Amino acid sequence: MGNGNIEDIIWVSNPWDHTRELKHIPSDPKAEPGRSTSSSDTGHDQEILDYNNGLILINDFLSPEDYQVLLNKIKDEFRTMEESKSKSLPTDETELERPISQSKPKPKAKLRRLAIHYGPKYDYSTNHASPNPTPVPNYIQDLIEMIKPYLNGLEINQATLQYYPPGSGIPPHIDTHSCFEKEILSFSLGARVNMGFQKGDEATAMKMFAPRRCVGGSISTATPGTLPSEISINGNQPPTPTLTPKPLAQSTYHEIPLQPNSLCIMSNEIRYAWTHGIRSRATDDNVKREDRYSITFRKVDFEGVCRCDYGVWCDSQQDKNKE
Numbered sequence: 001m002g003n004g005n006i007e008d009i010i011w012v013s014n015p016w017d018h019t020r021e022l023k024h025i026p027s028d029p030k031a032e033p034g035r036s037t038s039s040s041d042t043g044h045d046q047e048i049l050d051y052n053n054g055l056i057l058i059n060d061f062l063s064p065e066d067y068q069v070l071l072n073k074i075k076d077e078f079r080t081m082e083e084s085k086s087k088s089l090p091t092d093e094t095e096l097e098r099p100i101s102q103s104k105p106k107p108k109a110k111l112r113r114l115a116i117h118y119g120p121k122y123d124y125s126t127n128h129a130s131p132n133p134t135p136v137p138n139y140i141q142d143l144i145e146m147i148k149p150y151l152n153g154l155e156i157n158q159a160t161l162q163y164y165p166p167g168s169g170i171p172p173h174i175d176t177h178s179c180f181e182k183e184i185l186s187f188s189l190g191a192r193v194n195m196g197f198q199k200g201d202e203a204t205a206m207k208m209f210a211p212r213r214c215v216g217g218s219i220s221t222a223t224p225g226t227l228p229s230e231i232s233i234n235g236n237q238p239p240t241p242t243l244t245p246k247p248l249a250q251s252t253y254h255e256i257p258l259q260p261n262s263l264c265i266m267s268n269e270i271r272y273a274w275t276h277g278i279r280s281r282a283t284d285d286n287v288k289r290e291d292r293y294s295i296t297f298r299k300v301d302f303e304g305v306c307r308c309d310y311g312v313w314c315d316s317q318q319d320k321n322k323e
Ligand SMILES: O=C(O)CCC(=O)C(=O)O
Pocket: 160, 162, 170, 175, 186, 187, 188, 276, 294, 295, 296
């Protein structure tokens, strides 16, 4: 099955010259996973957790000031979205006339994840990217600039903001290989949540043949994830590994806390062959969930062909085998 229709879409890149809204940029970006970065100009320390399978978590990614600016911006975005939605809803006249005691009970608020897309929006059922992408706003472009050192030259062209009300989640999935190039990154804000990771089994691989992003993984009992190598970044000091690296055991379900102000980078094996997802539930490790927000960064692949080394889980390569 080909994805030829994607080639017709022309992505017009966003202007990069703009007034900076997030002020601090790490001066000496880390050159390779697990290595130190100077954070002297930001005045705060980052902590890098390298799971040795393509998963890297960077805690305290932004300075507290920048983090707060970003969180406020994102909350505003969802507030505006909700306001415009409620304005566009037709007024129920009959409801207004009804005495309060007789008014219909309000439907229970649904635990629905909300999303706002910037850049080309992908229609997973048709493999089409939207021809009129909404430009990425400046404050998100600032963040893209800050994550650039971790992108290995990948030019991000899509940012998806998501709001997770307490209790909501996202099904386990592998972001479809042919839709997005290389790394997938997610920046977390608001409350902490656990993300589950599991190496895709045969059933998962089969589902990747469908032109969809979300594949439901068959998840067994949850066991806490093993701790990764942990490197604390301290000013100009070289990184000090505080734990011996323990790779995530294959075929086991692992949960890893995503802290607010953390950047989760998925590349190679974890990006191509593991599912990730967030279970819908009220608590994580007995801690009650609160509002969470995330920004997922991707590069939409207009060619729509993946040439990764993980052929079993690759929709492009499996499609080719079937031809
Ligand atoms: O919310 C997140 O951190 C991840 C979201 C995600 O996996 C996705 O949108 O594909």
